[in-house]
């Protein structure tokens with residue numbers, strides 16, 4: 001699937017969860033009250049951050065567009081992740097990876113505090129900017145400099161609103177990664193969801209990555225669905 005479809009599917013998953021799930025699901029393992037909803041600010045921040053997190057599994061693809069999100073730095077990191085994880089669509093496209101990023105987010109917030117939270121916010125915003133084509137295309141400086149500037153501006157804006165340890169952030173990161181896996185399972189290559197076991201899960205509806213169905217039907221539907229669900233979630237706030 002294209003980065004754009006992954007990002008919009010992440011946003012859709014977040015807004016659907018906000019409507020369907022109790023607050024305690026978002027804040028697990030911190031014990032929530034079990035009642036109430038996410039605040040409007042958290043709802044909107046979470047939409048962008050889950051969209052960014054929906055790109056994380058493709059960190060194993062050094063030639064993908066996401067690899068160039070922060071220029072040579074991210075390209076180098078993606079090469080390492082690709083080697084360590086066994087290549088494209090192996091370890092990072094599994095339930096184990098979903099658990100790892102969600103737990104890693106919780107641990108980072110818990111042990112490192114606000115600097116970790118803001119660093120992660122910057123990175124996830126950079127991924128969302130790149131995937132949603134809010135920057136010039138390509139691998140060059142003119143592309144990643146725009147990504148960095150927009151992500152820095154977004155992080156400063158969020159700095160004002162976000163708490164030190166947002167209890168919903170590990171959930172958002174895990175949900176984004178999970179939405180990515182669901183999308184890739186719809187393509188003919190599928191995913192090794194149960195890595196390190198070798199079985200591939202695949203329900204091939206999207207025949208070829210980037211085909212017309214994805215560009216003209218799926219992404220616009222995901223975006224419209226996200227806006228409708230967010231509207232519903234915001235208007236039902238007390």
Ligand SMILES: [Zn+2]
Pocket residue numbers: 057058093180184
């Ligand atoms: Zn993927």
